[in-house]
Amino acid sequence: MLDEGVRKPDTGFVAGCDCPDGCKPESCLCNVDYRDLPSEWLVDRGFAYDDNGRVIRPNNIGITECNMHCTCLEDCQNRVIQRGRTVELQIFMTKECGWGLRTLEPIPKGTYIDSYLGLVITRTEAERREAGYRQSGLSYLFDLDFFEKHNENVNCGMEKPLEALEIGGDPETPDEESAAAQQTAPLQKKRRRANYFGGPRKRRTKGPSTAKANKGKQIKEVEDLSEYEEIRDFKVKQEEVLFGTEEVGESSRSARSRSEVSAGYHHERSTSTTPVEYTPQSYSLDSKDMGNVTRFSNHSCDPNLDIYSVVIGSQEIFTLALFANRYIEAGSELTFSYSGNTGLERAKKMKRQLKKSTKSSEDTELFRCKCGTRKCVGYYWN
């Protein structure tokens, strides 16, 4: 029996295309919302994925994949995340952030990694659970239905490979301001938000010689899989359960307010005939007890993954799909921004305000970040 506060599964509005000779982006109904976007938002009007199944669309625009209601076949260019994960991943212990997730193989830019799964609960239930999670210092809550204005989207630039968190090196203070702020900041729990669709993120640099030495260490750690096997088995068992559970794995679109501009769901703003009534209820994902490997993915101010909202069939439900936003070397930790696309900018702003006021970061939703990248702003915004 489902707990109080857990979102009940719904069938949602389902739609498919009827392309006679294979799907083409200019005519495929599944691409129609994207195709109808204002031209200034688009580079071109093609599918979200290239011929190799890599995402080429920015993550502030949602994706609708062809699905079981379409006439096209499974090899359609517009079907990627429904084919599942192809990258070999590993859960490992980081130096600063508890368990983390890393790749055992190099990942080309645009590759689908996996989807963020969890139990869909109401925001009220999330607040209730959060109080308990604060005690442990670990939170697996992920707020959905959180909106950003398009013009606030910030691309933080993620050209450089992220350094694996387990690599040593002297922490470098990003700047005076964040150092001072960090001293006063309590180690708290944060909640990710699905304003998704972009995002950035730590501090600590090391000289090239240290980096080289650590690279060897990192590769050795990747080769030494035995100590992680128990956890990897655990992960596999979890996924088996989750994929058979309707309430798990996807998030509700139905709660999105129509008065706000979603950062990820432009198709909702189109002339779509979707007969969906949106309610003001907001939802969160909790992956503490139900989830997959992505629940071990830590926050970074310079993340190598971006989250996209992907619809497959039901217009009521979207999946939070993680894609590589750059080439990722084998052994690298896989991270995303818990703060969404605008989090870095908002965290900076909040830091400035904190400096001027008597408020402490405890009064805000800022959490001390230990991501260790050169771009770390010291906090992440929740």
Ligand SMILES: C[S@@+](CC[C@H](N)C(=O)[O-])C[C@H]1O[C@@H](n2cnc3c(N)ncnc32)[C@H](O)[C@@H]1O
């Ligand atoms: C979804 S869990 C990620 C997996 C987690 N590290 C674990 O051991 O299970 C989120 C928690 O990881 C930790 N965490 C993730 N990213 C962090 C960061 N950049 N800085 C500090 N703590 C972080 C926080 O304790 C946070 O509540």
